[in-house]
Amino acid sequence: MEPEKQIPKKVITQDEILQAALKLFADKGYFNTSLTDITDAVGIKTPSGIYHHFKNKQAIASSLYGNILDSLSISIDDIRRRNRKSSEQLREIVDLLFKLTDDAPEVMQFLLTVKVSDFLPDEKPLLSTPAFLKIKKIFQIGINEGELRSTDALLAYTYFFGVINHTLKMVLMGDLKQEADHYQAQAWLIAWNTVVKK
Amino acid sequence: MEPEKQIPKKVITQDEILQAALKLFADKGYFNTSLTDITDAVGIKTPSGIYHHFKNKQAIASSLYGNILDSLSISIDDIRRRNRKSSEQLREIVDLLFKLTDDAPEVMQFLLTVKVSDFLPDEKPLLSTPAFLKIKKIFQIGINEGELRSTDALLAYTYFFGVINHTLKMVLMGDLKQEADHYQAQAWLIAWNTVVKK
DNA sequence: GTCTATATTTTGATAGAC
């Protein structure tokens, strides 16, 4: 093992700030998280350092939100590329969300239980976001191709992700005691039945 | 028409404060609502008046939350008294929630889209609240009597209200453009199908 | 890029006159 440097870690990266902020925002909420909380979590002594990386507190949240949605959008692109049927694509999206809930609960908390518009009023509403538009498109194609019941694509989305998101939220809040993974198979089946053509 | 009194309205009731606060909390969020906002909305000039009615800002929110949950609990009692089957009871609860969404959207916004635990950390979690426990009991009885599929009552709740709540949330956020009433019949059917024994 | 120190602003809350 190498001898550890005596110099205390001082240099903070943007990513460390984002990770700490994400955890705090997900846990205590944006308004209950002060810049001091973030500096504490990240191991520096003053909020000053943060202003070298971000314009202000809002910019941290905005960056987080953007990153999460971008990453989600990319994953969805990938999923759509690898699967042709709407059922398969939705199946993989559900798989991704359940995995994220177990492996990166802060991310899903930020997506599902945090009301972003309260502190990012200028951000695009979730439903006009690329990630969401792609999901809506999956429903639309499924309807056109006859795999899904013919309703409004937005309504199909509403029912399907009503089941999925509520299940994940109950896990995140600790009301459902097992890992998300444990509920996935059944939740998928129930959600799928809300939209499938029989 | 009677001659209007010249004396400007000064005396404010507790209920006026609660109503104004509910609207503001639902609209802008608890943390974006200052006591000054409330005094403005209620027509007095200084936050001082509010402290004669409530201990502090939190107490306003706490009172609101309690009132809403109490009233919901009473409505559920009434519904359970008037109906015997779980299906009928759930049907009426759904009816109530859709009506509330159209007639008192602030109330439903407070229930569905506001994260109460952020500013009322000492409040009982929603799921250990009388209103919720009664709803859970309805599912449990439905399962025992064979009307509902045999799963965990909490899971039945999760799926059923996943559909219902998400539909109402989409209406409240303006993503679904019609009144809640317009979506009720189909949402009920979909939600019911997530739990019914076939 | 982090530190000390400080400026600025907001807001929750109180005291006392009327």
Added chain:
DNA sequence: GTCTATCAAAATATAGAC
């Protein structure tokens, strides 16, 4: 029970030394 006036605290943000 509302008003004027004011306090106290907290948190965002900045300036300048190192």
